[in-house]
Amino acid sequence: MTRDQLKQLEDRLWKAADDLRANSKLTATEYSFPVLGLIFLRHAYNRFVTAKVEIEATLPSHPQRGKRPVNKTDFLSANAIYLPDNAQWKTINELPESVDIGEYLNEAMKSIEEEYDVLQDVLPKEYMLFESDLLFRLIRIFNDPLLDNVTGDVFGRIYEYFLNKFAMSGAQEGGEFFTPPSLVNTIVKIIEPNHGTVFDPACGSAGMFVQTAHFIEEKLQTEASKKVTFYGQEKADTNTKLAKMNMAVHGLDANIMQGNSFYQDHHNLVGDCDFVMANPPFNVDGVDKKKESVKNDPRLPFGLPKNDNANYLWIQYFYKYLNQNGRAGFVMASSASDAGHSEKTIRQQLVETGAVDVMVSIGTKFFYTRSLPCSIWFFDRAKELDADRADKTLMLDLRDVYRKVSSNLHDFTDEHLQNIHAIVALYRGDNTLFAQTLAQYKENATQHLKEANILLKNTYAEKLLATVTDTLKAENIKEDKRKLNTATKKQIETLKAELKTEAVKKDKTLKKQTQDHISSLETFLEAINKQIDQHTYFTKEAHWLEKRFPEGIYTNVAGLCKIVNRDEIKTNDYSLTAGRYVGVAPIEEEEGFDFDERMAEIKQELHLLNEEAVDLAEQIQTDLTDLGI
Known part of the structure; x- marks a missing residue:
């Protein structure tokens, strides 16, 4: 299944499911978990x-007894979930509507839990909670x-898509x-988790683990x-369940436990993690710092912060969980920097360790x-x-890098993420990824322009006109007129009536054929535009990288990135806000790209084709009029 096909399937499934919720009495929160459970069942059955x-x-087959029945152990070795008969999708789908489907699904879920x-x-x-009609639909x-x-993997992507949509719609309040x-x-992409122990002490629905799996597979x-081996801890009961189900849908194993990370450390992974990744809740207050478990927490090597804000509890946890070669990446409130x-x-003590590797500033509307x-x-x-490395930190300001999804939401494109990865790799002294990325952009741009030119050279309009002319000839209008000239007076009235009826039919047929041809031409023009847009997009991405790193090696770029040392950080009051160091990008004058001239030519050709489509429609209508139709 291609990416476009998957996107269409996701959109269609979500729209159908969301339309049902809109017409039900359920809130997004009540609706979300059970619907995700149905996706889980569907995937498990496949x-x-x-x-x-x-x-x-x-x-193996025995001469007398034949093959033994398949058992639960066989499914464990095949990385699949054994499903009792009542929990198999085929059984559920064939249930009569007289069945209490809500109770049935509850029992089906229980029967799976009893097995694992x-x-x-x-x-x-x-x-x-659901009406039976809603569940059957x-x-x-x-x-x-x-x-x-x-x-x-497709089911995993669909599950992630629904999780994303439920988050956007307000399910699981607070997101x-x-x-x-x-x-x-x-x-x-920045920590590149590719081996060992991966831990998320605020794992939510386990999205960090799923994306890590995608990274490794790709x-x-x-x-x-x-x-890798995944370990997670999550405070909320519902989120813990979401995480475990998410991992099961993706065919991944993880030891995920429920617990409040401020007071409980179920996995005892201090100093043992190869990678730590998390998006902890920001600016949490109310942590009981008088508790002995907090005052003497081995995860706080730099001391207990005096204010009520828990940000610097989390920051120290992430540092302390790492082994001597470990990497951590985590989201944090901007104010913490x-x-x-x-x-x-x-923060000063953290900087002085030399472990602070990259600091990234993200703009608004990403949540x-x-x-x-x-x-x-x-x-x-x-x-x-x-x-040498201990004295360097990369400051990366991405506040002006984003795609506008809607008025309330921004994100990164795949190419934004690839560019970020390439820049960090340059900072680490590896230009391989940068070169590969640039080459891929140029190859994509060339291929899309090639496809556009192939379409343009197709002289589609001329072929279309020939098709219409052949259609008109096939109607044999001249033969109809000959019949009139040779007919007797008595036959003329009858023939006129017949020809009038035939003319009406031909008129409708030709009009439909004309509409079909014009529709085909519009599709043709749309295909060209798509290729041109993609060519322009990848050319601009290549230009963006080349302009900033023309030699293919790391260099500081005003407004984007700068490598700073610990003395510079000290001079700036130990601030770790990237914008404080990278400065402001210069205002660029309008400049022509190499592809602009060709783009203008192609756009002009498109304009001419559009005009030709209009002329074609008018010519067809004229032909019809001349023929008396």
Whole structure:
């Protein structure tokens, strides 16, 4: 399934499901978890069927007894969930509407939980809140034939899509269960989690783990389970369940436990993590700092901050969980980068370790529930062991880098994320990714321009005109007139009536054919425009990188990035706000790109084709009039 096909499927499934909710009595929060549960069931059944076929094909056959029945153990070895009969999608889809479907689904979920300890009390069992008609209609939506043979990764993407949409619609009030993909992917690309222990002590719905798995699968062409072990902790019960179900849908294993990270550290991973990644709740107050577990917490090597804000508790946790070569990436309130008093003292100590690797400023509107800007911090404990690297920190200001999704939401495109990754790689002394990215942009731009030119050289309008002319000739109007000339007076009236009827039919036919031809021409022009737009897009992306890093090596760029040392940070009162260092980008004069002249030519050709389409329609109408139709 292509990306465009998947996007269309996601949009269609979401619209159908959301329309049903809009006409129900349920809130987005009440609706979200059970609907995600149906996606889980649908995916689990697909994997169950596929695994069963694979298992049966490999079972040994006894001469008398034949093949033994497939059992639960077989499914464990096939990385699939064994489904009892009552929890199989085929069974559910074939239920008569007289069945109490809400109670049935609750029991189906319970039967799966009984088979797997890791899913105990995880799956949704609130289906009695739903009207039976609503549930049956949802089942029909997710019975879409396109879902019959899709892979687990496609279901994972659909699950993520629905999580994203529920977050945007206000489900799970506060949006704490979901970190926008742009921020998650920024973290993943910069810390590159590709081995060992990966920990998120505020894991929400486990989005960090899912994107890590995608990163490993795409970059290393192998399963994430062969490279990393996931550990998570989450305060909210519902979010913990979402996380476990999310991992199950993606076929991933994770040890996720419920607990308040301020007072509980269930996994005891201090000093053992290769990667830590998180989006903790910002500016939390009310942490009981009088508790012995907080005052003597080994995760606070730089001391207990005196104010009520918990930001610098989290920041220290992330540092302390890392082993001597570990990397951390986490989202944080922008205010934390310049916080004063005891927090400044802690920040100073962090800077002096040499572990602060990259500081990224993010603009407004990247979250679904708040519009404030944020920052992303990155630690690299390996820097502490290298005197040269320990004295360098990359300040990256991305407040002016974004795509406007809507008036209330911004994000990063895939190319933005690739550019960010390439810049950080240059800072680390590796220009391979930069060169590959630039080459790919140029190749994409060239290919799209080639496709546009092929379409333009197709002389589509001329072929279309020939088609219409052939159609008119095929109507044999002259033969009709000959009949009139040779007919007797008595036959003339009859023939005129017949020809009039035929003319009306021909008129309608020709009008429809004309409309079809014009529609085809519009589709043709749209295809050219799409190719040109893509050519322009990738050319601009290539130009953006080349202009800022013309030699293909790292250099400080005003308004975007700067490498600073610890003395410079000290001079700036230990601020870690990127904008304070990178300065302001110069105002650029309008400049012509190499492709502008060609773009003007193509746009002119498009204009001429549009005019030709109008002329074509007028010529057809004239021909019809001349023929007396």
